[in-house]
Every structure is written in structure tokens, then in C-alpha cells.
Amino acid sequence: MRNFFSICIILMTPLLLQANASPDSSSITIVPKPVMMKTGVGQFVINRFTTILVRGKEAEVNKIATFFADRIRFSGGPKLEVREMTAADKHLSAIIFEKQLTRSSLPEEGYNLKITPKQVLLTAKTGAGLFHGIQTLLQMLPPDFSGQNIPMTYKELELPAVTITDYPRYPYRGMHLDVSRHFFPKEFIKRYIDLIAMYKMNTFHWHLTDDNGWRIEIKKYPKLMQISAWHTDHEDLPWNDRPAQQPGDKTTYGGYYSQDEIREIVQYAADRYVNVIPEIEMPAHSVEVLAAYPQFSCTGGPFTVPTGSYWPNIDILCAGNDSVFTFLEDVLTEVMDLFPSKYIHVGGDEADKTNWKSCPKCQERIKTEGLKDEKELQSYFIKRMEKFITSKNRKMIGWDEILEGGLPPEATVMSWRGVEGGIAAARQGHDAIMTPGTHCYFDYYQADPATEPKAIGGFITLKKVYSYEPTPSELTATEAKHILGAQGNVWTEFIPTPGQAEYMALPRMIALSEVVWSPKSMRNWSDFQRRMVSQFTRLQKMRVNYSKGSFKVEVNTEFDSKTNGIKVILGSEQLDVPIRYTINGNDVTSNSTLYSGPFEVKRNGVIKAGLFVDDKLKEKTTEMPLVFHMAIGKHIKYLTTYSERYPASGQGALNDGLRGSVNHRDGLWQGFLGNDIDIIIDLGREMAVNSVQANFLQNQKSWIFLPVVVEYSLSSDGKKYHSFNEVVNRIPPKEEQNFIQPFNFQFMENTKARYVRVKAKNLGKCPAWHEGAGEPCWMFADEIVVF
Ligand code: ACM
Numbered sequence: 001m002r003n004f005f006s007i008c009i010i011l012m013t014p015l016l017l018q019a020n021a022s023p024d025s026s027s028i029t030i031v032p033k034p035v036m037m038k039t040g041v042g043q044f045v046i047n048r049f050t051t052i053l054v055r056g057k058e059a060e061v062n063k064i065a066t067f068f069a070d071r072i073r074f075s076g077g078p079k080l081e082v083r084e085m086t087a088a089d090k091h092l093s094a095i096i097f098e099k100q101l102t103r104s105s106l107p108e109e110g111y112n113l114k115i116t117p118k119q120v121l122l123t124a125k126t127g128a129g130l131f132h133g134i135q136t137l138l139q140m141l142p143p144d145f146s147g148q149n150i151p152m153t154y155k156e157l158e159l160p161a162v163t164i165t166d167y168p169r170y171p172y173r174g175m176h177l178d179v180s181r182h183f184f185p186k187e188f189i190k191r192y193i194d195l196i197a198m199y200k201m202n203t204f205h206w207h208l209t210d211d212n213g214w215r216i217e218i219k220k221y222p223k224l225m226q227i228s229a230w231h232t233d234h235e236d237l238p239w240n241d242r243p244a245q246q247p248g249d250k251t252t253y254g255g256y257y258s259q260d261e262i263r264e265i266v267q268y269a270a271d272r273y274v275n276v277i278p279e280i281e282m283p284a285h286s287v288e289v290l291a292a293y294p295q296f297s298c299t300g301g302p303f304t305v306p307t308g309s310y311w312p313n314i315d316i317l318c319a320g321n322d323s324v325f326t327f328l329e330d331v332l333t334e335v336m337d338l339f340p341s342k343y344i345h346v347g348g349d350e351a352d353k354t355n356w357k358s359c360p361k362c363q364e365r366i367k368t369e370g371l372k373d374e375k376e377l378q379s380y381f382i383k384r385m386e387k388f389i390t391s392k393n394r395k396m397i398g399w400d401e402i403l404e405g406g407l408p409p410e411a412t413v414m415s416w417r418g419v420e421g422g423i424a425a426a427r428q429g430h431d432a433i434m435t436p437g438t439h440c441y442f443d444y445y446q447a448d449p450a451t452e453p454k455a456i457g458g459f460i461t462l463k464k465v466y467s468y469e470p471t472p473s474e475l476t477a478t479e480a481k482h483i484l485g486a487q488g489n490v491w492t493e494f495i496p497t498p499g500q501a502e503y504m505a506l507p508r509m510i511a512l513s514e515v516v517w518s519p520k521s522m523r524n525w526s527d528f529q530r531r532m533v534s535q536f537t538r539l540q541k542m543r544v545n546y547s548k549g550s551f552k553v554e555v556n557t558e559f560d561s562k563t564n565g566i567k568v569i570l571g572s573e574q575l576d577v578p579i580r581y582t583i584n585g586n587d588v589t590s591n592s593t594l595y596s597g598p599f600e601v602k603r604n605g606v607i608k609a610g611l612f613v614d615d616k617l618k619e620k621t622t623e624m625p626l627v628f629h630m631a632i633g634k635h636i637k638y639l640t641t642y643s644e645r646y647p648a649s650g651q652g653a654l655n656d657g658l659r660g661s662v663n664h665r666d667g668l669w670q671g672f673l674g675n676d677i678d679i680i681i682d683l684g685r686e687m688a689v690n691s692v693q694a695n696f697l698q699n700q701k702s703w704i705f706l707p708v709v710v711e712y713s714l715s716s717d718g719k720k721y722h723s724f725n726e727v728v729n730r731i732p733p734k735e736e737q738n739f740i741q742p743f744n745f746q747f748m749e750n751t752k753a754r755y756v757r758v759k760a761k762n763l764g765k766c767p768a769w770h771e772g773a774g775e776p777c778w779m780f781a782d783e784i785v786v787f
């Protein structure tokens with residue numbers, strides 16, 4: 001026995017050394033993370049003698065292999081020969097691509113990859129699988145090896161020895177782009193598709209029509225290109241402040257894709273295994289059609305193509321006019337000739353029924369079809385279109401409003417107003433694609449709006465996207481099968497250029513790519529951060545204008561009851577990038593204090609902090625005023641409850657020393673929906689109380705109003721209260737600006753108390769003039785400051 005062991009040890013030593021010399025798994029940074037990966041020993045070297053062998057006479061595999069060879073060459077690597085494998089090649093050191101139609105037990109789109117120092121073997125059941133395998137291979141090359149059309153800078157490239165089995169979690173992995181609000185050139189659409197493909201996503205949802213412009217050539221209706229595709233250029237004005245087209249105004253902003261261009265893009269996408277789903281909006285979001293063909297409206301018009309957004313937008317296609325359906329069927333016939341996609345998207349969202357209510361034709365339709373109301377009329381509209389789409393052997397998708405008034409028999413639902421639409425669809429046995437505004441709206445801010453380019457609103461960070469779980473836990477296993485996947489939406493009201501579209505889509509679509517591809521059990525934020533470091537380098541090299549939002553410092557606080565100080569915790573979405581900070585108001589420089597862990601603050605100040613890469617400040621600093629007051633960290637008893645939709649950090653959010661900003665989604669505001677605030681702060685012992693100040697937000701466009709009145713009272717024993725004082729709000733709810741209003745009360749000298757009770761009366765319902773008239777409104781509170 002003894003001898004056997006010593007032989008083993010001697011034999012194993014060289015192997016272990018070799019293993020140490022080869023890249024370990026932490027240097028492999030593939031996103032989305034492969035399902036199974038085992039690192040091996042050594043590496044395969046690609047140089048100008050390397051051959052790519054295609055096993056079997058498949059033109060498709062040959063095309064994929066050539067695609068790979070081109071990428072190697074255009075990115076600065078050697079030119080590789082691609083040829084069919086012969087018996088003589090059996091022992092050749094080579095890269096081998098093989099489609100295994102029958103032998104493979106892999107799921108669709110899956111692939112197996114085995115890299116040894118001698119050989120690279122990529123096998124898959126489908127072309128899509130091989131193509132995804134190529135993306136993995138490319139991501140194993142150095143991260144700065146991703147230029148475009150650059151001369152050879154790498155004579156040799158190394159692929160680490162590794163065995164990978166990989167396949168997607170969801171069949172639908174999509175990115176959407178709105179080309180109506182702003183028009184994007186063909187070249188950018190291709191680049192967008194490249195990015196989709198690079199991260200193993202497989203669907204491009206092309207939002208081709210909306211109020212602000214029709215973007216697809218339809219031969220039968222030339223006025224769509226002459227009129228609907230153009231509006232008056234007000235690019236110099238904010239989206240929501242743009243005047244409607246005036247008589248004599250030229251319509252010079254816009255454009256459309258010709259049918260040849262569409263074919264070219266669809267083929268370009270197909271070559272990358274990306275399916276393009278066209279969306280033609282109906283019955284609403286279609287004023288641009290009415291501008292050209294007012295006869296398709298309920299009112300007769302006239303209409304112009306809007307230059308921005310107007311609310312409410314009541315113009316709509318008439319549901320009582322058969323020529324509207326003829327028009328839409330003609331349009332979809334040409335669309336289906338151009339797009340081989342099984343799915344055709346018909347919009348269906350945000351249809352204001354005002355005009356249908358007063359239109360004799362629409363009302364007649366309701367009567368003759370035996371419909372209950374206008375909701376059922378919308379359902380009639382969508383069902384009628386579905387019948388047509390189904391007759392052409394295609395499948396219809398619509399936004400979740402198509403559930404209202406009854407879902408068409410075969411339709412797939414795109415759930416955007418939260419996840420409820422997806423849940424309802426799945427329970428009715430329909431397929432659903434998840435794209436909720438909480439996680440998948442990539443037109444929302446991804447970092448502090450104070451330092452970001454103007455966006456439509458909202459707040460969805462990279463980390464938030466990464467945390468998304470597309471399959472709602474409410475569903476049974478059978479129902480859950482209907483959740484086909486998820487999609488990131490890029491609406492472009494506030495996205496005027498390709499560069500800005502990249503900024504909003506990336507890096508968030510990379511987080512989503514992992515959500516929809518990798519097994520749920522493998523989701524790991526810090527591991528993702530580690531792999532993102534090389535993704536950022538790669539994007540940089542590709543000159544992609546990705547957002548540096550994740551390079552911002554996040555500030556969190558905790559109260560330390562032992563020291564009575566505020567513990568400040570700094571962090572960011574980046575892995576191990578140094579943070580420097582100041583607390584005295586000075587600007588942050590490379591000489592400022594290096595953050596090495598939570599630190600304590602015991603007085604008012606401003607925390608300023610930034611990330612430093614190569615000793616340079618990476619992005620604008622985060623600035624967070626810190627109010628040091630008596631109530632920080634003290635226990636608060638809630639007699640009313642805040643909404644789960646805006647909990648901030650929950651218990652403790654109102655007295656953590658941090659004040660919410662004017663961005664109501666900054667995670668610091670606690671929201672009360674239709675509900676009053678009634679809370680009791682326990683200061684722990686009786687002490688002198690000079691003043692109380694509760695801060696509230698008004699943002700009436702988001703249905704957030706100041707309280708009607710705030711009442712403060714004090715107690716020594718928590719039973720008997722005294723010093724009842726009201727601070728009445730005198731600012732009208734109609735105030736358009738978003739602002740923070742302190743409600744301040746100064747007590748008489750020598751006032752003492754242990755308990756401070758704060759009541760704030762919610763306005764209750766949105767006022768009559770407001771778009772949410774009669775609906776419960778929000779009251780947003782942050783930091784209740786006690787001195
Ligand atoms: C949508 O965001 N209106 C689908």
C-alpha cells in the first residue's frame with residue numbers, strides 16, 4: 001500500500017503543475033454563463049496554420065464556420081482556412097464544427113464544446129446551437145480581441161482547454177427597439193442585431209409603427225411613406241413640450257425602411273439566428289396612419305403626425321369601418337411577405353376608447369356583434385385580426401391589453417404592465433412573454449438621474465435586471481411552461497441617436513441575457529460582476545457606447561446603537577474597483593480617502609464618492625447629504641402601512657439619515673397609496689425635542705401629492721400625547737414641478753419627550769382635473785428629522 005501511494009504521488013505531480021499553468025475557470029468570463037463547464041489542462045493555440053474543418057456536407061455549417069473565421073480575421077487574428085473534413089484529417093490539430101442531427105440529445109439551440117490542446121470540437125443539433133457555440137468561443141478569446149476590420153495584431157490566440165455543455169433556459173430571449181419615436185438607420189439596426197446575437201439572444205422585436213412615424217414601406221398604401229413616415233422636426237425641444245404641426249410647417253424628421261432594406265435586415269438577422277418580429281400597432285398608437293388616411297378614424301380628422309407625445313391620445317382606428325380591416329389585412333399581407341417570423345405583433349396597448357363611445361359605426365358594430373361594451377369591441381378588433389393572421393399560418397402576439405374583453409384563441413401575450421398579464425395568459429393556457437416595467441424597460445434611468453442623460457423616468461439598475469425572475473412563482477409547473485421567456489424594451493421618446501440607444505440597452509441587456517439563458521440556480525451577482533469586467537473591455541473595444549451607470553457609487557447607511565453613529569457603507573455594481581470619498585464637501589480626487597470598509601459619521605455632511613480606474617475618476621461622483629439627527633436608527637412603530645411597491649428600505653427608511661432626491665424611484669422614498677401616515681418614533685429615553693421636520697415629495701404626473709396636513713405630537717410614556725401641532729399644506733396639488741417639501745415644526749423651549757408621533761393626511765384621491773381622477777393617490781415620505 002505504501003508503495004502504491006508514493007507512485008501515485010510521483011505520477012501526479014507533473015499533472016498538477018500543468019493544471020496550475022493552464023487558465024483556471026475564474027479567467028473564463030462567458031456571459032451568459034454556460035450550463036456546465038469543466039476546465040481542462042493547457043490550451044488550444046490558433047495561428048495561421050489552424051484549419052477549420054466542417055464535418056459533413058452542410059452548407060449551413062460551412063457558412064457558420066466561415067462566419068467564425070471572418071470574425072477571427074476582422075478582429076485582428078490570423079486568416080483561417082475553412083474546408084470540409086476528410087478521412088485524412090482524422091488526426092489533424094484543428095477546429096471542427098459538426099451538426100449532429102440524430103445523435104445529439106441536446107435541447108434545441110444547445111451545443112457541446114470540447115477544447116483540448118489538440119483540437120476544438122463544437123457540435124450541436126441545430127445551426128443556432130453551433131452559432132451560440134461560436135459566441136462562447138469568441139468570448140474565450142482575450143476581451144480586447146473584439147475590434148472591427150482591424151489589421152492583424154494577434155499572430156496567435158489561445159483557447160483554454162474546457163468542456164462545455166450549454167443550452168438556453170427559455171426559448172424566447174428578446175430585445176425590442178422602437179424606431180417610430182426616433183428613426184434609426186439600417187446600419188444601427190444591424191449592429192443592434194449583432195449585440196443581440198453576441199449574448200445568445202434570439203429575437204429582435206421591431207416596433208415599426210407608432211404615432212410619431214410609420215417606418216415600413218407598404219406598396220399598396222404610398223401615403224404611409226409620403227405622409228405617415230414624417231413629422232415636423234422639433235428635435236431641439238423636449239419630447240413632451242413639442243407643439244403639434246402647424247399649417248405651413250415642413251415635415252422633415254423621419255424616414256422608413258424600404259422593402260429591400262427590410263429583406264436585407266431580416267436576412268442579416270437570420271444569418272445570426274435572430275428572428276425578427278415585426279410590430280404593426282393597432283387599434284391605437286396609430287395617429288400617423290390617420291394623418292394619411294383620415295377615413296380610417298372615427299371622427300374624420302384632419303390629423304397630423306405628432307412631433308412628441310400628447311396625453312390623453314384618443315385618436316384611434318375605427319372598429320366599425322370594414323375598410324379599416326381591409327387596410328390592416330393588406331398591410332399585414334405585405335408584412336408577412338417580408339418577415340418569415342412565426343409571430344406577428346399587433347400592438348393593442350393603451351387604446352383609449354373615447355372616440356369609439358361616440359362613433360355611430362363603432363356603436364353599430366357593438367350592437368350587431370352582440371358585444372357588451374368598448375372593451376369587448378377592442379377584443380372583437382384583435383380577434384378579427386387574429387383570424388386573418390392564423391389563416392396565413394402565423395401566430396399573433398399583442399401587449400397585455402389584448403386580454404381585456406377576452407383573449408383571441410391562439411394569441412401570445414406580452415406582459416408589460418407588471419406580470420399580471422403574463423400570469424393571466426398562462427392560466428388560460430396561452431403563451432406569454434415577460435417584459436414588465438419593473439425590470440425590462442431599458443428606456444428607464446439606470447443610475448442617478450441627476451447625472452444621467454435625460455430619460456423617460458423610472459429607475460432600473462443593472463443589478464435590478466440581473467435579479468429578474470421571468471417565471472412568476474404563482475404559476476403551477478404546467479402553467480409555467482407557457483412563460484416563453486423575457487424581453488428588454490427600448491422605447492425611444494428620449495433616445496434620439498444610435499449612441500443613446502446603445503447607452504440605454506447596454507449593459508442591461510447583458511444581464512437579461514443571463515436571466516433568460518442560464519439556469520436559475522446559477523444566478524450569482526458577484527460572479528456576474530467578475531465576468532462583466534471583460535464584457536466592458538470588449539464593448540469598449542467594439543466602441544459600443546454602453547452606460548457607465550454601474551460605475552456609480554451607491555451609498556447606504558446603518559445606525560450603530562452602541563456608538564450612536566451612522567455607519568456609511570459604500571459600494572458599486574463593479575467588482576473590486578477602488579472607491580475614494582470625502583465627507584467634508586470637498587471634491588473627490590485621487591488623493592481622497594480610499595474606501596476600505598464601512599466608516600462612521602456623527603455629524604451633518606455630504607458624502608461624495610467615486611470609482612477610480614487607473615487612478616482616474618471613472619464617472620461623476622455620487623453626492624449624498626447626510627443629516628445627523630436624534631431620530632436616526634430609533635425604532636418606529638407603524639400604525640398605518642406603506643405600500644409594498646415603494647417600501648424604500650422598509651422599517652428604518654424614514655430615519656436613516658439619507659434624504660430622498662426628486663427622483664421618486666431612488667429607493668429612499670416610502671410610498672403610501674391612498675393611505676395616511678401614522679407612526680410613532682421611540683427616541684429610547686426622554687430628551688429635549690426642539691423641532692420635527694418630515695419631508696414629502698410632489699410629482700403629480702406620477703400621482704404623488706403632498707399631504708393635506710401633517711400633525712406632530714409628543715409623549716413621555718407612549719400613552720398620553722401633548723403638544724398637538726398641525727402644519728397645513730398651502731401648495732396646490734396642480735403644481736407641475738417635481739419638488740421636495742419639508743413640513744417643519746419648532747417646539748417651545750425645554751420641551752421634552754421620548755415618543756414623537758407623526759400623522760400625515762393623504763390627499764386620498766387624485767383631483768378631478770388629474771388624469772387619475774378619483775383613483776387613490778400616492779404620498780411619498782422620506783427622512784423625518786428630529787432635533
Ligand atoms: C407599452 O409600453 N405601451 C407597451
Ligand code: ZN
Nearest residue numbers: 298318359362
Ligand atoms: Zn368608429
